[in-house]
Amino acid sequence: MTAPTSLSIVSYLAPNGFWFYQAVAAHLQQVLGIQVQLSESRFDPLDDPDLINDRIDLALICGLPFIRQYQQAPLYQPLVAPIMQSARYADRPVYFSDVIVRASSGIKSFDALADKTFCYNDPGSNSGYNLPCYHLIQKGYSPIFFGSVWQSGSHQRSIQAVITGEADWAAIDSTVLEQELRTVPEFAHQLRVIESISPCPMPPMIVAQRLGGTLIEHIRTALLNPGDSLKHTMTQAGIQRYEPVSVERYQELADAYEAVLKAGYASILAAAS
Numbered sequence: 001m002t003a004p005t006s007l008s009i010v011s012y013l014a015p016n017g018f019w020f021y022q023a024v025a026a027h028l029q030q031v032l033g034i035q036v037q038l039s040e041s042r043f044d045p046l047d048d049p050d051l052i053n054d055r056i057d058l059a060l061i062c063g064l065p066f067i068r069q070y071q072q073a074p075l076y077q078p079l080v081a082p083i084m085q086s087a088r089y090a091d092r093p094v095y096f097s098d099v100i101v102r103a104s105s106g107i108k109s110f111d112a113l114a115d116k117t118f119c120y121n122d123p124g125s126n127s128g129y130n131l132p133c134y135h136l137i138q139k140g141y142s143p144i145f146f147g148s149v150w151q152s153g154s155h156q157r158s159i160q161a162v163i164t165g166e167a168d169w170a171a172i173d174s175t176v177l178e179q180e181l182r183t184v185p186e187f188a189h190q191l192r193v194i195e196s197i198s199p200c201p202m203p204p205m206i207v208a209q210r211l212g213g214t215l216i217e218h219i220r221t222a223l224l225n226p227g228d229s230l231k232h233t234m235t236q237a238g239i240q241r242y243e244p245v246s247v248e249r250y251q252e253l254a255d256a257y258e259a260v261l262k263a264g265y266a267s268i269l270a271a272a273s
Contacts, residue, residue: 003215004057006035011060012045013203014155014176016183021060023233024205024223031222044124045069051076054208058219062203064126064257067250078204078250079216080223080242084175085235093243094199096174097127097135100162103192107168110139110195115147116168119161121154123266126253127173128155131197133265134256143263156180163190171197178238201249220244 007028011021021038029036041048045065050056054075070076081093089095101107107116121128136145150167152158158170159180174196181188205223207216223242226234234240260266 004034004211006037007032007057007219008055009036009038009058009060010041010048010050010056011038012041012048012062012065013060014173014179015040016156016176016179017237020233020237020239023230027226027230028219028222030227032218044122046124054210057208057211059206060203061206062124062126063201063250064130064253065124066204066206067247067254068257070247070250071254074247075209076206077209077216078245078247079207079220081202081204081245082234082239083202083241083243084178085238085240086178088174088196089199091240092199093202093245093249095127095202096199097131097171097197098174098177098193099132099169099171099195099197100159100177100191100193101169102162102165103190105168105192108192108194110135113169113194114141114145117148117150117166118146119150119152119158119167119170121152121158121170123151125155126200127176127197128158128171130253130257130260131200132171133260133263135197136265137259137263143265159187159191163187169194173203175202175238182238200253201245204245204250 009025011018018040025036025038045051045061046069051059066078083089083091083093099110107113123129152161155172155176158167159172161167162170207219
């Protein structure tokens, strides 16, 4: 197999982490000695023709769309996932879905969210959509728990909607929320986390299997051994290190998604919107 002269990386994750992914791309370019091109996708990963047709080399992606696509066509494999520095992550590659409300709202429990306005980033999101619905199933709440529902388009937009009162609550990827609070510290006084759902497997970096075992292992090794520059940026992003991850780690997300579909939440939320 001819070694590639460049690699493409596409991010499907929250844009407030793109500055960190730029540092990852620069590190890979330096270590591998080939051009690395990073971009943000305009598509949902399950609808992106480049990902579907195996035209992307590496991707930063939520675990749920990864495992859903893998079940359809195993073109990509998980490579590594980050372990965050905070003690709440217990030195594991996991994250939470943090349920947020306005600090001034008076809402202090998940039960109090019944009949309130819920906004979610998109129906393919694990933390913003899948986990809140699965939490309702696990806790035995009625499927008509929601009041009004609307789609914001991004975690950051959902955060703004809660702050401005357009929505009563949202469920946010804990790492995205933490980065937003680092960027805009005043949000900490405007929001309250009333519940943290899961933990669940961290969004992985995935790699096209067509790249071959040798190159894939070189990429993994480069990420497991960051240089001083990337280490500094990882510290700024609250990341301790990367760890190898396997497909099996993400099966639990697919199982939760199937339970949510079976319970009819897609139609319930669509009707409530």
